[in-house]
Amino acid sequence: xxxxxxxxxGRVQAVGFRDWVVRTARTEGIIGWxxxxxxxxxxxxxxxxxxxxxxxxxxxxxxxxxxxxDNVEVVPADGEKPGKGFTKRFTA
Numbered sequence: 888x889x890x891x892x893x894x895x896x897g898r899v900q901a902v903g904f905r906d907w908v909v910r911t912a913r914t915e916g917i918i919g920w921x922x923x924x925x926x927x928x929x930x931x932x933x934x935x936x937x938x939x940x941x942x943x944x945x946x947x948x949x950x951x952x953x954x955x956x957d958n959v960e961v962v963p964a965d966g967e968k969p970g971k972g973f974t975k976r977f978t979a
Contacts, residue, residue: 890919890934892964895947897957899929905975907951912973915939919969922976930979934969 895904900923908921908931916939919932933940944961 888934889937889940890932890964890967890969891940891944892962892967893931893933893944893947894924894960894962895929895931895950895956895958896927897950898953898955899950900927902953903951904929904954907954908947909973909975911946912943915943917943918971918973920974920976923978925978932964932967932969934964934967 905921905923908929912919912933915935917933917935919934921929921931924930933943935943944959947959948956950956
């Protein structure tokens with residue numbers, strides 16, 4: 888099991904990105920959460936099998952149809968508690 892914090896920048900708010908993240912995470916068996924950040928990025932915690940988290944992070948480079956992803960930053964999130972399932976959180 889691995890846990891990563893992922894930041895995605897570009898046109899990733901108001902384009903269905905968080906809903907897409909939830910669907911994609913659940914398909915990969917990832918637990919965690921996603922939220923918009925006030926600086927325009929999207930932040931998520933992804934916990935699961937290492938290969939599944941890697942596939943999930945790679946998929947974040949594409950995103951949904953109307954998104955434009957400029958950058959994806961993946962960093963360790965050791966000590967983070969992902970919760971149960973995969974959920975959307977309020978903007979931080």
